[in-house]
Amino acid sequence: MMETLERRLRGMPISPGIVIATVKVEVAGSTAPGIYSIRRCEKQAEWDRLEKALCRTEVELNELKARVEHMSGADEAAIFDAHLLFLRDRSIMSKLHVEFDARMQNMEAVYYAVVQNFMELMRRVEDAYLRSRVADMEDVLRRVLKNMAGEHHECPSSRDKQPHILAAYDLSPSSTADLNRDLVRGFVTEAGSTVSHTAILARSLGLPAIVGIEQLTIEVKAGQEVIIDGYEGLFILNPSPETKEEYLNLRAEKEKAYKALALMRDLPAETTDGRHIRVATNVEFAHEYSNITASGAEGVGLYRTEFFLLNDGNMPNEEEQYVHYKDLVEACAPEEVIFRSLDAGGDKLPFERDVKEDNPFLGWRGIRVSLSRPEIFKDQLRAILRASAHGKAGVMFPMISGYTEVIRVKKLLQDCRDELNERGQAYDPNLRVGVMIEVPSAAMMADVLAPHVDFFSIGTNDLTQYTIAVDRVNRRVADMFRPAHPGVIRLIDQTIRAGIPTAICGETGSDLNLVPLLIGLGATELSVGVHVVPLIRYAIRHLNYEECREMAQLALKAQDSSAIKKLSREIAIKSYPNLFH
Numbered sequence: 001m002m003e004t005l006e007r008r009l010r011g012m013p014i015s016p017g018i019v020i021a022t023v024k025v026e027v028a029g030s031t032a033p034g035i036y037s038i039r040r041c042e043k044q045a046e047w048d049r050l051e052k053a054l055c056r057t058e059v060e061l062n063e064l065k066a067r068v069e070h071m072s073g074a075d076e077a078a079i080f081d082a083h084l085l086f087l088r089d090r091s092i093m094s095k096l097h098v099e100f101d102a103r104m105q106n107m108e109a110v111y112y113a114v115v116q117n118f119m120e121l122m123r124r125v126e127d128a129y130l131r132s133r134v135a136d137m138e139d140v141l142r143r144v145l146k147n148m149a150g151e152h153h154e155c156p157s158s159r160d161k162q163p164h165i166l167a168a169y170d171l172s173p174s175s176t177a178d179l180n181r182d183l184v185r186g187f188v189t190e191a192g193s194t195v196s197h198t199a200i201l202a203r204s205l206g207l208p209a210i211v212g213i214e215q216l217t218i219e220v221k222a223g224q225e226v227i228i229d230g231y232e233g234l235f236i237l238n239p240s241p242e243t244k245e246e247y248l249n250l251r252a253e254k255e256k257a258y259k260a261l262a263l264m265r266d267l268p269a270e271t272t273d274g275r276h277i278r279v280a281t282n283v284e285f286a287h288e289y290s291n292i293t294a295s296g297a298e299g300v301g302l303y304r305t306e307f308f309l310l311n312d313g314n315m316p317n318e319e320e321q322y323v324h325y326k327d328l329v330e331a332c333a334p335e336e337v338i339f340r341s342l343d344a345g346g347d348k349l350p351f352e353r354d355v356k357e358d359n360p361f362l363g364w365r366g367i368r369v370s371l372s373r374p375e376i377f378k379d380q381l382r383a384i385l386r387a388s389a390h391g392k393a394g395v396m397f398p399m400i401s402g403y404t405e406v407i408r409v410k411k412l413l414q415d416c417r418d419e420l421n422e423r424g425q426a427y428d429p430n431l432r433v434g435v436m437i438e439v440p441s442a443a444m445m446a447d448v449l450a451p452h453v454d455f456f457s458i459g460t461n462d463l464t465q466y467t468i469a470v471d472r473v474n475r476r477v478a479d480m481f482r483p484a485h486p487g488v489i490r491l492i493d494q495t496i497r498a499g500i501p502t503a504i505c506g507e508t509g510s511d512l513n514l515v516p517l518l519i520g521l522g523a524t525e526l527s528v529g530v531h532v533v534p535l536i537r538y539a540i541r542h543l544n545y546e547e548c549r550e551m552a553q554l555a556l557k558a559q560d561s562s563a564i565k566k567l568s569r570e571i572a573i574k575s576y577p578n579l580f581h
């Protein structure tokens, strides 16, 4: 029997919301097969199907082994011995018998669950050699499932097409972007961190999600009913009827509170002493357009164009980009849309798929890619310029590290304007040009860069990672990722003191605890996920700028991040206590 007792697992909440559904489990590279119950009389047929698939896989592996032996010799071919051993492994087979009798589900679903558990156990062993054999096991699993697929007597896909929660060891930003929004209602992973692009995408898609759940893939069983509490980071397996009721009520309460805030969206985002802060939104996907105005956002402060550009491996040409950008500009008019030029690399897709780097965050990323591919970069710049003729647009550049890059980028932008003049195509001559401040050297050079651009936009996700040398996607150092670290705060201060309009477009801008600090340091704009806009606008309306400014001066003298957070949080709790319930 599948376990039915309620269990609670904890992780890091990365995207708020509550969702109750059955869970589907996915292992890197192989999708979990559909699950359906079988009758007692079908048991033998299921074993026969498995046996056939095992035999076929055995033949395939032996053929492969012979071919490799012929081409490269016996040593190389020996790697398939491990595959063959896994295929008939006695402990896997005996666990399979037990689980199959207990679950009474189709064989591929049970086989998948059992092998997946073994793989997770192997990932945890000390012996590096054994750990490295997980890949072999995964290969065997994939082959057996493929061979069983040809033997279906019932197509499980209809059962697979139910709304569900996805549980996986890890999800890359690209697979998150590809999730079927009609079916996937939320996700949980064992790896992951709060400022990874996977997390940013989850928030942008409005999918409740939790990452960093220890032992997740061992504990969770496909087909179980589960709850994601994306506020607290709680993942509840087999919730009791009382727990379900409690969460249904909580969800209704949260939705009511959110709607009440959204209704106030037309009130100005102005502090109690009259300082206006532009609250714009970050956009990752085309289908968010309609949410933007509904949220009360004053335009788009950061459009992460890479999710559109690198979507299917075929970079859209200038014309295709122009049409897409124009639609967004028109949808947001008269508010401004800031396009960030392509920021490939890092934890997102590399610009060229076969490029593998040991340290992708320090490698061929952001503006470095664009400057080394000027023709492709110029396609994007011309498309943005042309879109600017249809409303209000701006452009900014990621991963700028100093003066020379700014000058090179501006020269290319001017070339694009000249080309459009020659073609007789319109653009807005007043299009604002900015740079992202997310590399510490750029923050230190802010006074030198400021005369050359119209605005700065601080990417706190990268600025934090690069300043304190903490990988933003590495779970092992997640507790060291401190956006309120004095080093980071001083760089933000230094940037703002350069005296040009400065936005915060990283995740720190949506941290209700730190909003008073950012306002006090003098940020003129916060650009946040679309679902957070009403909260941030409300928070600003309840803050006093002078009070925040005085607090920020104290914060700049503080010694550690907790002291800084405490100073800012005190004002936050006093000013908008209801947002913390």
Ligand code: PEP
Pocket (backbone or CB within 6 Å): 200, 302, 304, 343, 438, 458, 459, 460, 461, 462, 463, 505, 506, 507
């Ligand atoms: C940032 O680094 O804070 C930022 C906004 O850019 P991204 O998260 O896309 O790297």
Ligand code: MG
Pocket (backbone or CB within 6 Å): 398, 438, 459, 461, 462
């Ligand atoms: Mg960044």
